[in-house]
Amino acid sequence: MSVEEGKHYLLDTYAQVPVVFEGGEGMYLTAEDGNRYLDFVGGIAVNAFGYKDTGLQKAIERVLEKGLLHCSNLYYNSEAVKAAKGLTALASMDRVFFCNSGAEANEAALKLARKFGNLHDPKRSEIISMVDSFHGRTYGAITATGQPKYHANFDPLPSGFAYARFNDLDSVKALVSDKTCAIIVEPIQGEGGIIPADHAFLTGLRALCDERDLLLIFDEVQTGMGRSGKPFAHQVYGVKPDVLTTAKALAGGIPAGAMMTTGRANTVFKPGDHASTFGGNALAAAGINEMVSRLSDASFCDHVSEMGAYLHQGLEALVAAHPDLCTTTRGMGLIQGVVLSVPPRTVVDGCFAKGLLVLSAGANVLRFVPPLVVGRAEIDSALAIVDEVLAQLQQ
Ligand SMILES: Cc1ncc(COP(=O)(O)O)c(C=O)c1O
Incomplete structure (x- = not known):
């Protein structure tokens, strides 16, 4: 099914990104054209276990x-x-x-x-x-x-x-x-x-x-x-x-x-x-x-705290590296945001083009609400993509 058919038949309430997702596994979503996306949106804080969770x-x-x-x-x-x-x-x-x-x-x-x-x-x-x-x-x-x-x-x-x-x-x-x-x-x-x-x-x-x-x-x-x-x-x-x-x-x-x-x-x-x-x-x-x-297994929440702290630290480094575009970072666990001085949509779109899903919150915040099973390697990949996009915007 195509984006055009989606546009035609679905009521226009979401300003949807032009992609049709077909499947997923772990932290990744796969589109109909075969492209894979690292998912730090998680269905907007829904898919806590990622995709294809046993x-x-x-x-x-x-x-x-x-x-x-x-x-x-x-x-x-x-x-x-x-x-x-x-x-x-x-x-x-x-x-x-x-x-x-x-x-x-x-x-x-x-x-x-x-x-x-x-x-x-x-x-x-x-x-x-x-x-x-x-x-x-x-x-x-x-x-x-x-x-x-x-x-x-x-x-x-x-x-x-x-x-x-x-x-x-x-x-x-x-x-x-x-x-x-x-x-x-x-x-x-x-x-x-x-x-x-x-x-x-x-x-x-x-x-x-x-x-x-x-x-x-x-x-x-x-x-x-x-x-x-x-x-x-x-x-x-x-x-x-x-x-x-x-x-x-x-x-x-x-x-x-x-x-x-x-x-x-x-x-x-x-x-x-x-x-x-x-x-x-x-x-x-x-x-x-x-x-x-x-x-109920305490290690699940401990993992969220640990990964949340790791993500937060990485975002702080991004804020320090791009002071013209980012003001501060705030959040708790795996709900984190970076306050931007450019419209979040530019960063969201730039990340999408590089295979990373992130979203905005409020007027000026880039939001990260990944599946709670996210690991360090995936956080590193996401931060590297956001860093690249911010660097491009800074030029
Ligand atoms: C704090 C809060 N309350 C309520 C809602 C509404 O939830 P739903 O879209 O499932 O109706 C949301 C959705 O983003 C939310 O973030």
Whole structure:
């Protein structure tokens, strides 16, 4: 199938790179024309195990053999129950609602937060989110997203959202009122430009939520599932949310999302309050079980920390070597970014022409979210290509 056919039949929502991928193995993707690409995009932080992973393939085969890909959530299925038990233990949470994407996980969290507020007082429905955040493309999720460019032309948006500045506790405090029911925040702003939260900001939010009886929601759609060097970034910070959302790498590439709860949030939803036909179906849950089992081995997360530090060090060297084009580097584990003084697209396109997939974040950041199984040799190759592209741009 050609790029032209893709352009013709797919709605034009992605500004797609003109390549059709056909297969993959390890850290590499193969295009229809036979060209191979070293992948530091990983399906945007999804393909944690890279491609053709034996463990994930066996998990899929297991459900195929049992003959049960899906049964309604009107019944329990054994893969989902196992996934719920394993995932909540890994996340230090109590209960989970399964869905199919990050936006859906956040919609579930926003609904839960509003019901939590409404149960106290029907006026308690306002949700505070952060400027430059990203929470997904459904109506609740784009409204929670603190970036006007995602709101443009989609009016009317749902009411009851207020936007504070990230890493500025006073700006959050200034917005809290008797109408507030919850605060939603990413521990590391991903789409906004790979901006880690300050430790004091998250501990301050936790204290504020406790004091004002608000739910603290962490959106770990991008930072969850080992990417930070711990199963979840909140565990790096040592700050626990009341509600935790995740998706992307959750099932290793099979579509899946989850909203987890603890404490006061555990019993807000009652039968009929929320649902998803596909959420937690046996195929997705088998992927989640494979992910949970891999993350439960401490050496998996240790590898992420080690490779993250190695990548970060390499990126720092690149920043030092190209001071006219790069300002700084920031990130945690295997979510890393380089702040550029040229449009990221020029570097992304230059890398693509040399067989490396990278992507941008925010207006000026080059983002690296490779599969978590990446090794030193592949990091060296990627850094060498970025170095070449920056050198060419400098000329
Ligand atoms: C932090 C965060 N939340 C939510 C989403 C939306 O996830 P999805 O595209 O699976 O709906 C994303 C996607 O990039 C994200 O990075």
